[in-house]
Amino acid sequence: MKIIENAEKLNEYRGGALVPTMGALHEGHASLIRAGAASGRPVLVTIFVNPTQFGPNEDFARYPRTLDADLKIAEAAGASAVFIPTVESMYPNGLANAASHAAQFSLPAIATTPLLEDAIRPTHFGGVCLVVSRLFDLCEPSLAFFGEKDFQQLRVITQMVEENSSRWKSLKIIPCVTIREPDGLAMSSRNRYLDPSQRTSALGISRALQSAANYSSVAAGEKSMRETLDRHGLETQYAVIRSETTLCAPESGAKFARALIAAKLGEIRLIDNASVGISFING
Ligand code: AMP
Numbered sequence: 001m002k003i004i005e006n007a008e009k010l011n012e013y014r015g016g017a018l019v020p021t022m023g024a025l026h027e028g029h030a031s032l033i034r035a036g037a038a039s040g041r042p043v044l045v046t047i048f049v050n051p052t053q054f055g056p057n058e059d060f061a062r063y064p065r066t067l068d069a070d071l072k073i074a075e076a077a078g079a080s081a082v083f084i085p086t087v088e089s090m091y092p093n094g095l096a097n098a099a100s101h102a103a104q105f106s107l108p109a110i111a112t113t114p115l116l117e118d119a120i121r122p123t124h125f126g127g128v129c130l131v132v133s134r135l136f137d138l139c140e141p142s143l144a145f146f147g148e149k150d151f152q153q154l155r156v157i158t159q160m161v162e163e164n165s166s167r168w169k170s171l172k173i174i175p176c177v178t179i180r181e182p183d184g185l186a187m188s189s190r191n192r193y194l195d196p197s198q199r200t201s202a203l204g205i206s207r208a209l210q211s212a213a214n215y216s217s218v219a220a221g222e223k224s225m226r227e228t229l230d231r232h233g234l235e236t237q238y239a240v241i242r243s244e245t246t247l248c249a250p251e252s253g254a255k256f257a258r259a260l261i262a263a264k265l266g267e268i269r270l271i272d273n274a275s276v277g278i279s280f281i282n283g
Contacts, residue, residue, distance in 0.1 A: 001081060004063050004087075013081055014140040018044050041142065041143060051087065053128045054124075074244050090131065107160075108163055119238075128157070136165075142172065149178040158173045183203060186270075198265045201233045205272045208224070208261060242260060259274050
């Protein structure tokens with residue numbers, strides 16, 4: 001497996017499978033890399049803790065950085081190369097310019113769906129779209145793999161690519177299912193911040209998502225999720241049931257909807273989501 005620090009060395013991976021990450025890799029990331037390898041194309045993993053997608057009071061400085069372990073995980077999962085760009089190469093006009101560009105990024109509509117990530121992290125998707133477009137331009141992949149774990153992000157990037165089909169002509173976004181710990185907690189780089197009692201409380205998130213499926217109306221499902229989160233000592237930021245495609249209220253007649261949660265345990269913010277079936281929507 002090659003380690004690439006200079007974008008000029010990316011040529012041989014053009015048309016390959018891209019797996020963008022911020023490092024602190026775990027089995028969730030490994031599943032994306034394995035899916036990339038299964039496509040038969042060379043897999044380029046990128047590791048870049050992107051400053052423009054963090055808000056001023058967020059955890060950029062203390063985001064986990066575990067490069068040695070990341071390289072082992074990437075190689076074992078089948079990566080052909082890992083691209084580790086510098087801030088300067090990603091943002092050649094300077095970080096301050098990039099941050100203001102991110103704040104003005106013309107976002108796909110789905111990035112501004114009321115009361116989801118955008119409401120709580122107003123500059124987040126600007127930074128995500130900026131860094132992901134830069135990676136697409138530099139790496140020119142034909143497939144790019146993203147996790148459903150960050151469901152709104154997946155939808156935002158998919159929509160951004162659809163809206164820019166002449167810029168990224170043959171690029172296809174491949175969604176990958178969320179990988180969980182055996183007890184149901186969605187794997188996340190931020191889980192390593194949890195102390196043992198917070199780790200127990202964090203289980204309330206996957207339990208809340210499961211509880212949503214037992215109710216016969218959106219309002220009752222959302223109430224059940226909020227109550228489950230409360231019972232586990234989690235501070236709810238949102239716990240909602242939305243259309244899988246628009247992320248607005250579910251359409252009647254849809255086969256599935258998405259239950260989506262963001263919740264905090266002290267300073268640690270966790271997100272998760274799950275599909276909810278048709279009997280629930282139509283109930
Ligand atoms: P991150 O390093 O957190 O920015 O994530 C990089 C990619 O890995 C994103 O596409 C995430 O959605 C995906 N990812 C993160 N956690 C998981 C998980 N538990 N299962 C599947 N994909 C994941």
